[in-house]
Amino acid sequence: MSENCIFCKIVAGEIPSKKVYEDELVFAFHDIHPQRPVHILVIPKRHLASLQDATPADEPALGRLLAVANQLATEAGSSGGFRVIINNGEIGCQEVPHLHAHIVGGDQPVGPMLKRLD
Ligand code: AMP
């Protein structure tokens, strides 16, 4: 756990979240500001600031993260398709420095969901 990391605190139950899934490697919860009917965040439980910091030791959690993303998107009503978005670092417009995959979908095409770059 990294001190002052909001997502580590969510994993530890110190900050409330709308949890949708948890196992020994990953934790998933609804985004607090959903941008689509389905908007779930999936994170590794072990603090990892971004994908840029991943090492081979993180590969089991990263693989699980994608498998769980597919499972949760389908269960949440995105069986027709969805997006998995991972923002990385300042250039990648990442705001919370604990790796997270946005799972976005619903029953309509979700569009590119790009942030403004200016
Ligand atoms: P990013 O810009 O990729 O770092 O995305 C951060 C995401 O975390 C945003 O979509 C926020 O709405 C979401 N977020 C921030 N704080 C919380 C929280 N306490 N619970 C759930 N989602 C959060």
Ligand code: ZN
């Ligand atoms: Zn963290």
